[in-house]
Amino acid sequence: MELSEYVQKGFQMLADPGSFDSNAFTLLLRAAFQSLLDAQADEAVLDHPDLKHIDPVVLKHCHTAAATYILEAGKHRVDKSTLSTYLEDCKFDQERVELFCTEYQNNKNSLEILLGSIGRSLPHITDVSWRLEYQIKTNQLHKMYRPAYLVTLNVENADSQTYPKISFSCNMEQLQDLVGKLKDASKSLERATQL
Amino acid sequence: MLLDLSEEHKEHLAFLPQVDSAVVAEFGRIAVEFLRRGSNPKVYEGAARKLNVSSDTVQHGVEGLTYLLTESSKLMISELDFQDSVFVLGFSEELNKLLLQLYLDNRKEIRTILSELAPDLPSYHSLEWRLDVQLASRSLRQQIKPAVTIKLHLNHNGSQNTNVLQTDPATLLHLVQQLEQALEEMKTNHCRRVVRNIK
Numbered sequence: 282m283e284l285s286e287y288v289q290k291g292f293q294m295l296a297d298p299g300s301f302d303s304n305a306f307t308l309l310l311r312a313a314f315q316s317l318l319d320a321q322a323d324e325a326v327l328d329h330p331d332l333k334h335i336d337p338v339v340l341k342h343c344h345t346a347a348a349t350y351i352l353e354a355g356k357h358r359v360d361k362s363t364l365s366t367y368l369e370d371c372k373f374d375q376e377r378v379e380l381f382c383t384e385y386q387n388n389k390n391s392l393e394i395l396l397g398s399i400g401r402s403l404p405h406i407t408d409v410s411w412r413l414e415y416q417i418k419t420n421q422l423h424k425m426y427r428p429a430y431l432v433t434l435n436v437e438n439a440d441s442q443t444y445p446k447i448s449f450s451c452n453m454e455q456l457q458d459l460v461g462k463l464k465d466a467s468k469s470l471e472r473a474t475q476l
Numbered sequence: 477m478l479l480d481l482s483e484e485h486k487e488h489l490a491f492l493p494q495v496d497s498a499v500v501a502e503f504g505r506i507a508v509e510f511l512r513r514g515s516n517p518k519v520y521e522g523a524a525r526k527l528n529v530s531s532d533t534v535q536h537g538v539e540g541l542t543y544l545l546t547e548s549s550k551l552m553i554s555e556l557d558f559q560d561s562v563f564v565l566g567f568s569e570e571l572n573k574l575l576l577q578l579y580l581d582n583r584k585e586i587r588t589i590l591s592e593l594a595p596d597l598p599s600y601h602s603l604e605w606r607l608d609v610q611l612a613s614r615s616l617r618q619q620i621k622p623a624v625t626i627k628l629h630l631n632h633n634g635s636q637n638t639n640v641l642q643t644d645p646a647t648l649l650h651l652v653q654q655l656e657q658a659l660e661e662m663k664t665n666h667c668r669r670v671v672r673n674i675k
Contacts, residue, residue: 355616356615356616356617357617357618358616358617358618393616396615396616397613397615397616397619397621399613399614399615399616400613400614400615402642403625403640403641403642404639404640404641404642405641405642405643405644406626406641406642406643406647406651407647408647408650409650409651409654409655410654411654411655411658413658413661413662413667415667415670415671415674417674419591421550421590421591421593422550422587422590422591422593423550423551423552424551424552425591426671426674426675428662428667428671430658431597432600432655432658434628434641436641447628447630447639447641448597448598449597449598449599449600449628449630450596450597450598450599450600451599451600453659453662455599455600456600456655456658456659457659458600458602458603459600459603459655460652460655460656460659462603462604462605463603463605463648463651463652463655464652465605466605466607466624466626466648467624467645467648467649467652469607470607470622470624470645470648473607473622474622
């Protein structure tokens, strides 16, 4: 995990009890996680009375450094020992190391979900709806008397945030074919998970 | 239910008794072929020369026969009704039998062709699937994210579209369950009653 000098410098400042007392440290740490994980968070996350006494430039630097580190750590799925080692290298005292690790552990799942959801993917099927009809006649063909299905797949496009629908008609045999193939896929999935 | 043949139609069909049965059978074959692939005027000219008549006459004869076959197939009229409808044309016993046979032999295929006219929605053609596991991405390493990638082939207005889609295992099971329910629906009493009673 390569971290820039900027991040390192920010952490060194954060480690210094002279610049950040215990309370300020905790607040800044929480603010960093909040900025990343809370969809509603904005710049106001650093607007706490107990942080007012700190130079805003320093505040922003440390906040950014912490957020950057958290993302990198999340991306590489670092374990507790890697985390502690890095923080100790930045001259964090034991109390602050523990605090950081605890906060990280608490937010780990949300962080991983967030990171996992970023990226390109194929349109994703979210649901299906169907309609069964009995066809009697058209203007071209009378006395049809056959069942037909209309299937609609609800699809989600993560990047463009669009939700197109794919609709198609099929007769009984075709639907059986479709279901058969999907069942094969799910059996295959079951087998794969047992390996 | 009897077919209602217009005067013009009857005139066109009047050509048929003037040629022998082999020719009528041949016209029948041409008519069905034209329904399958579209008409080809050159065929009329060739036939016209051989029979020593104008190509218009041949064309009308074939078209008349085509219309007779498609209308009968569309309405799915019974043998008896077909015979009675054709009877008014005053053809010979032999010709009537030939026309009936033409109808019965080609009815199923003609109905299939007619059903392909103006298909409204894309229809299912086939489906391919593949099991994938995402191991990492630029933003997150060491993942185990199973997914099913699906290639759905649909036919629409003669051309084939392919949709490449993906889904997760939970949704896949949901899809299977929902669609199996759809299939089961046809076996319910309600549907069976409808099918039995609408004829």
